Amino acid sequence: MLRCSFCGRRAVYHRRYAGVFLCDRCMIKSVERRFRRAINQNKLVNPGERIAVAVSGGKDSVACLHLLHNYCRGKRGEVVAITVDEGIKGYRDGSLPLARENAEILGVEHHLVSFKSAFGATLDEMVRIAAKRGTGLNPCTYCGVMRRHLLNQAARELRADKLATGHNLDDETQAIMLNYVRADLSRLYRLAPIYAPREGFVPRIKPLREIPEKEIGLYVLLKGIKVHLAVCPYASGIHTEIRDFLNSLEANHPNSKFMILRMFEEIRPYLKEAVPEFEMRGCERCGEPTSTRLCKTCELLQGIGLAKRRKKLISDGDS
Amino acid sequence: MAVEVRVKIVGQRSTRRVKVEPGTTIAELLKKVGQNRETVVVRLNGRIVAEEEPLKKGDLVEILPVVTGG
Numbered sequence: 041m042l043r044c045s046f047c048g049r050r051a052v053y054h055r056r057y058a059g060v061f062l063c064d065r066c067m068i069k070s071v072e073r074r075f076r077r078a079i080n081q082n083k084l085v086n087p088g089e090r091i092a093v094a095v096s097g098g099k100d101s102v103a104c105l106h107l108l109h110n111y112c113r114g115k116r117g118e119v120v121a122i123t124v125d126e127g128i129k130g131y132r133d134g135s136l137p138l139a140r141e142n143a144e145i146l147g148v149e150h151h152l153v154s155f156k157s158a159f160g161a162t163l164d165e166m167v168r169i170a171a172k173r174g175t176g177l178n179p180c181t182y183c184g185v186m187r188r189h190l191l192n193q194a195a196r197e198l199r200a201d202k203l204a205t206g207h208n209l210d211d212e213t214q215a216i217m218l219n220y221v222r223a224d225l226s227r228l229y230r231l232a233p234i235y236a237p238r239e240g241f242v243p244r245i246k247p248l249r250e251i252p253e254k255e256i257g258l259y260v261l262l263k264g265i266k267v268h269l270a271v272c273p274y275a276s277g278i279h280t281e282i283r284d285f286l287n288s289l290e291a292n293h294p295n296s297k298f299m300i301l302r303m304f305e306e307i308r309p310y311l312k313e314a315v316p317e318f319e320m321r322g323c324e325r326c327g328e329p330t331s332t333r334l335c336k337t338c339e340l341l342q343g344i345g346l347a348k349r350r351k352k353l354i355s356d357g358d359s
Numbered sequence: 360m361a362v363e364v365r366v367k368i369v370g371q372r373s374t375r376r377v378k379v380e381p382g383t384t385i386a387e388l389l390k391k392v393g394q395n396r397e398t399v400v401v402r403l404n405g406r407i408v409a410e411e412e413p414l415k416k417g418d419l420v421e422i423l424p425v426v427t428g429g
Contacts, residue, residue, distance in 0.1 A: 042408070042409050042411055042412055050408075051408070051409040053409055054409040054410060061409055064407070098427065254397055254399075257423075257425025258425070262407070269370075269423075269425060270427060271427045272427075287397040288397075291396055
């Protein structure tokens with residue numbers, strides 16, 4: 041039997057990048073310590089703040105909700121949950137009840153916003169229209185841009201001080217690699233533990249950024265937290281290729297993901313000068329903050345013959 | 360002499376029987392069945408364990424894919 045390097049109980053995990061074995065209790069403690077360290081080192085949350093958490097029902101966002109709920113309780117703060125229903129049949133319908141259930145268990149206010157009510161079409165419908173029109177854009181483009189749009193707007197309407205997402209170490213290193221491959225300096229620069237672009241944007245925080253995805257999976261299993269474990273049916277192409285590449289790199293060379301993140305953190309301060317400044321204004325169609333005439337969401341909607349329907353997402357008493 | 364263990368990928372219906380040399384670790388078994396250890400959590404006879412645990416005859420290895428990405 042393999043034993044925990046710290047307390048001698050039965051090990052549940054070999055953290056190869058640190059050369060230690062961990063038992064269930066030490067594993068849980070370690071994840072919670074890393075979460076708190078990320079918050080304290082990067083000043084992600086201040087006492088008394090209202091934090092909106094983007095909760096899909098998947099392991100990362102649900103873990104983020106539980107951890108932030110416990111953290112904020114001790115800091116006179118408050119957590120609210122926002123779930124975006126993109127409308128992905130056979131995928132999102134499995135995770136939505138779990139987002140709601142976890143918010144209920146914690147006694148956290150929960151708000152649901154959907155592509156269908158905001159934009160008049162589900163992601164599945166948009167993908168079909170886009171294919172017919174031959175836009176050449178993949179589903180992740182629509183989903184990513186529009187989900188961020190709704191989360192920011194909903195968080196702002198809920199008067200949240202910060203918007204927390206469940207991005208983990210794997211997500212961050214994949215995004216770093218993707219932006220290298222695409223030579224996208226602006227997006228690369230945005231990959232920070234806290235990113236507050238301009239007025240109209242709720243600062244986004246990523247408290248799980250230094251925790252590998254596998255460890256978050258282990259954490260929810262050990263804690264008995266109910267989550268949705270499924271792969272998005274639209275996941276394909278370069279994103280999955282980079283994910284698989286990084287996982288095989290990590291399997292053969294433990295600590296690679298942390299080294300990619302650390303190297304990026306060394307480089308990031310120098311990127312500021314290379315990223316052009318932009319002036320913010322309101323989107324001509326929906327009024328949301330943007331640097332161009334139309335925000336990216338309205339531009340994408342226009343391309344498939346749609347327009348944003350709801351100006352306000354959260355109505356009084358809506359939950 | 361090789362021993363037989365049962366391997367189940369959680370979420371899939373069937374359970375496979377795989378022959379391994381005694382003392383083979385779960386990590387080695389994962390390689391053999393084409394699973395990346397960075398993307399799964401493993402239960403050995405119902406308990407979550409580290410992948411360096413050695414296998415013995417009749418063990419049930421449940422593989423839980425926890426890395427779903429995005």
